[in-house]
Amino acid sequence: MPTEFEFIRNLKEKYGLNRVGDDCAVLPKDSKADLVITADMLVEDIDFRLKWTTPEHIGHKALAVSLSDIAAMGGTPKWAILSIAVPAEVWDGGFVDRFYEGWFKLAQQHNVELVGGDVSRSPAKIVIDSILGGETVKGHAVLRSGARPGDSIFVTGSVGGAAGALELLESGVSYAESRGKKRRLLERQLCPTPQIEAGQHLSSRKLASAMIDISDGLGADLYHICDSSGVGAVIDLDAIPVDEDLDSFSIVEKRAFAIGGGEDFELLFTSKREKIIGQKLPLIHRIGVVTANVGIVELVTDDSRSLLPRIGYRHF
Amino acid sequence: MPTEFEFIRNLKEKYGLNRVGDDCAVLPKDSKADLVITADMLVEDIDFRLKWTTPEHIGHKALAVSLSDIAAMGGTPKWAILSIAVPAEVWDGGFVDRFYEGWFKLAQQHNVELVGGDVSRSPAKIVIDSILGGETVKGHAVLRSGARPGDSIFVTGSVGGAAGALELLESGVSYAESRGKKRRLLERQLCPTPQIEAGQHLSSRKLASAMIDISDGLGADLYHICDSSGVGAVIDLDAIPVDEDLDSFSIVEKRAFAIGGGEDFELLFTSKREKIIGQKLPLIHRIGVVTANVGIVELVTDDSRSLLPRIGYRHF
Numbered sequence: 163m164p165t166e167f168e169f170i171r172n173l174k175e176k177y178g179l180n181r182v183g184d185d186c187a188v189l190p191k192d193s194k195a196d197l198v199i200t201a202d203m204l205v206e207d208i209d210f211r212l213k214w215t216t217p218e219h220i221g222h223k224a225l226a227v228s229l230s231d232i233a234a235m236g237g238t239p240k241w242a243i244l245s246i247a248v249p250a251e252v253w254d255g256g257f258v259d260r261f262y263e264g265w266f267k268l269a270q271q272h273n274v275e276l277v278g279g280d281v282s283r284s285p286a287k288i289v290i291d292s293i294l295g296g297e298t299v300k301g302h303a304v305l306r307s308g309a310r311p312g313d314s315i316f317v318t319g320s321v322g323g324a325a326g327a328l329e330l331l332e333s334g335v336s337y338a339e340s341r342g343k344k345r346r347l348l349e350r351q352l353c354p355t356p357q358i359e360a361g362q363h364l365s366s367r368k369l370a371s372a373m374i375d376i377s378d379g380l381g382a383d384l385y386h387i388c389d390s391s392g393v394g395a396v397i398d399l400d401a402i403p404v405d406e407d408l409d410s411f412s413i414v415e416k417r418a419f420a421i422g423g424g425e426d427f428e429l430l431f432t433s434k435r436e437k438i439i440g441q442k443l444p445l446i447h448r449i450g451v452v453t454a455n456v457g458i459v460e461l462v463t464d465d466s467r468s469l470l471p472r473i474g475y476r477h478f
Numbered sequence: 479m480p481t482e483f484e485f486i487r488n489l490k491e492k493y494g495l496n497r498v499g500d501d502c503a504v505l506p507k508d509s510k511a512d513l514v515i516t517a518d519m520l521v522e523d524i525d526f527r528l529k530w531t532t533p534e535h536i537g538h539k540a541l542a543v544s545l546s547d548i549a550a551m552g553g554t555p556k557w558a559i560l561s562i563a564v565p566a567e568v569w570d571g572g573f574v575d576r577f578y579e580g581w582f583k584l585a586q587q588h589n590v591e592l593v594g595g596d597v598s599r600s601p602a603k604i605v606i607d608s609i610l611g612g613e614t615v616k617g618h619a620v621l622r623s624g625a626r627p628g629d630s631i632f633v634t635g636s637v638g639g640a641a642g643a644l645e646l647l648e649s650g651v652s653y654a655e656s657r658g659k660k661r662r663l664l665e666r667q668l669c670p671t672p673q674i675e676a677g678q679h680l681s682s683r684k685l686a687s688a689m690i691d692i693s694d695g696l697g698a699d700l701y702h703i704c705d706s707s708g709v710g711a712v713i714d715l716d717a718i719p720v721d722e723d724l725d726s727f728s729i730v731e732k733r734a735f736a737i738g739g740g741e742d743f744e745l746l747f748t749s750k751r752e753k754i755i756g757q758k759l760p761l762i763h764r765i766g767v768v769t770a771n772v773g774i775v776e777l778v779t780d781d782s783r784s785l786l787p788r789i790g791y792r793h794f
Contacts, residue, residue: 166596166597169574173578177582177592181594182594186594189611192509197513199559199593199611201517201559201594201596201607202596203561203605205605206601208563208600243503243515243516243517243609247519247605253479258485262489275495276497276498277503278503278515279517280486280518280519281482281486282482282519282521283521283524284521284603285522285603286603287600287603289521291607
C-alpha cells in the first residue's frame with residue numbers, strides 16, 4: 163500500500179490538482195487580497211490524549227495548528243468554522259464548554275471570528291474539525307515551491323521541545339503536577355504558539371522564497387520544501403536551535419527531537435541572506451543553504467557529513 | 479445536559495456570534511460577490527454504515543451534503559477541501575481510492591475544484607471532513623431569517639424517500655440486490671442529488687425570502703426557519719409531495735418519513751406566491767403559509783388541525 167504522501171501525490175497527478183499541497187489553499191479574493199484557507203482534523207488518541215491534557219488546551223491547540231498553517235503562508239487569520247463530534251459520556255462531562263473556552267481565548271488574541279460549525283455525536287472518539295480562513299496581500303502568499311539554490315534556510319524560535327514533551331508525557335509526567343522547565347516543555351506540546359507575526363512580516367515584504375510550518379518535524383518539512391521546489395539542502399547540525407528546556411536529555415536525543423520530532427509550529431523558510439539582515443523579526447536562526455542537489459538533504463558539522471533520512475511522521 | 483441546538487444557541491449568545499446558524503457562513507468577497515462556505519463532518523456509524531453502501535456512494539454523499547448547503551444559500555459551488563481519516567485496515571482495503579472516485583464524479587458535474595485536504599489515520603472509525611466554498615451575487619445569499627407572515631412555503635421535488643430508504647436498509651434490504659422502486663429509494667439515501675440549480679435561480683432573482691435544505695427533516699427544518707425568522711407556519715398536510723416510490727408504506731409511515739425523516743436534501747423556501755408563478759423552476763410544491771404565530775407550526779387537512787411536534791433528528 164502507498165503511504166499517505168504517495169497517495170496524495172498520485173491523486174494530484176490523476177485529477178490534475180494544481181492547488182493541493184501547501185499549508186493552505188490560496189484562492190483569489192479581490193483586487194488587493196488573496197484568501198488562504200486551511201482545514202485540520204484532530205482525532206482523539208491520534209492527535210491528542212484526554213489523560214495528558216485539558217479540554218482548554220485541546221481547544222487552544224485545535225486553533226493553533228490552523229493558525230500555524232495561515233502563518234506558514236504569511237497570512238492574517240480572519241474567520242473560522244469549528245466542528246466537534248464527541249461521544250455521549252464526554253458531552254455529559256462538560257468537556258465541550260471548556261474546549262470552546264480554550265478555543266475562544268486564542269481566537270480573541272488573533273481577532274478570529276467564528277462564523278460557522280457544528281456540535282454532534284461521535285460513536286467512540288472525539289473528532290475536531292478546524293477550518294481557518296485568512297488573507298494575504300495579493301500574490302504575496304509564500305508557497306513551499308519557491309526555494310532556489312543559494313538561498314539560506316532559516317527557522318524561527320527553537321525546535322525539539324514538542325517532541326521532548328511527548329516523551330515526558332509517555333513516561334508518565336503529569337501536566338498538572340509539572341513545574342519550571344518541564345512545564346514549559348509540556349506547554350510546547352499541549353498549547354503551542356503559532357508564529358503569525360513572523361509569517362506576516364516575511365510575506366508582506368516578500369522576504370521569504372519558500373515557507374512551511376514545522377508540524378511533521380524539521381527534517382520532514384525541509385524535505386517537503388525541497389520536493390516542492392525541486393532543490394536540495396545542506397544543514398549545519400550545530401546551528402539548529404534546540405529547545406533549551408531539553409537540557410536533561412542527551413545530545414543524541416535532543417537532535418532526534420529537533421530534527422525528527424514534529425509539532426513545534428515554528429516557521430521554516432528560505433531567503434537570500436542579505437534580505438533578512440537588519441529585519442525586525444522575532445528570534446531566527448540560519449541553519450543551512452539550499453542546493454541544486456535535487457531531493458538530497460545533508461547534515462554537516464565541522465568534521466562530519468551525512469544524508470538526512472526522510473523520517474517525518476507518517477500515518478501509514 | 480443541553481441538546482446540541484441549545485448548546486450552540488448558548489454559545490452564540492455568550493460569544494456574540496452573529497454569523498453562525500445558517501447553512502453556510504456568508505463572508506464578503508469583492509464588490510460583486512459574497513463567499514458562502516460550509517463544513518460537514520461525516521462519521522462512520524453515525525452518518526453512514528459501510529455494510530449498507532459503497533465507497534463511491536460515500537464519496538458522492540460527502541460532497542452532496544455540502545453542495546446542498548451551498549444550494550440552500552442560492553450559491554454556485556467553486557472549490558473544496560476534503561480530508562479523510564481511516565483505520566489502517568480500511569486503508570489497506572482500497573476504500574480511499576474508490577471514495578475519491580465517487581467524490582470526483584460529482585465534483586466534475588458541478589465544476590468544483592479540490593484545492594486542499596489530507597489523508598490520515600483514525601483509531602477506529604472513518605471520519606470525513608468536507609469543506610465547500612461557493613459564491614453568490616453580492617447581498618443575494620438567502621438566509622433562514624427572512625420569512626415574513628403571508629409568505630407562501632414551498633418545497634422542491636419530493637420528501638420522505640431518504641427516510642424510507644433508511645427503514646429498508648435497517649430491515650436488511652441490500653443495495654446491490656435492489657431493483658426498481660426500492661433501488662431508487664435507496665439512492666435517495668445513499669447518493670442524494672443537491673438542488674443547486676433551483677437554489678441559484680431563486681437567489682439570483684431574489685425570489686426567496688428564506689431558505690434551508692432539508693437535512694434534519696421537513697418539520698425540524700421548517701422550525702429552523704420559523705425560529706430564525708421569528709414567525710410561525712401552517713402546513714397543508716395533503717400538499718406535501720411525498721416520494722412516490724414509498725407506495726408500499728402506509729399513509730401514516732409515509733407522513734412520518736416526509737415530515738420527520740431527514741436527508742432528502744430538497745430545498746424548503748418561503749416567497750410571495752405571485753413571485754414564483756411563471757418561474758422556470760424545477761418541480762416545486764406550495765405546502766403552506768407563514769404566520770405571525772411565533773414558533774408555532776400547525777398541520778392542517780380539510781377536517782383536522784394539529785401542532786407539529788419538534789421531532790427533528792438530535793444528536794444528544
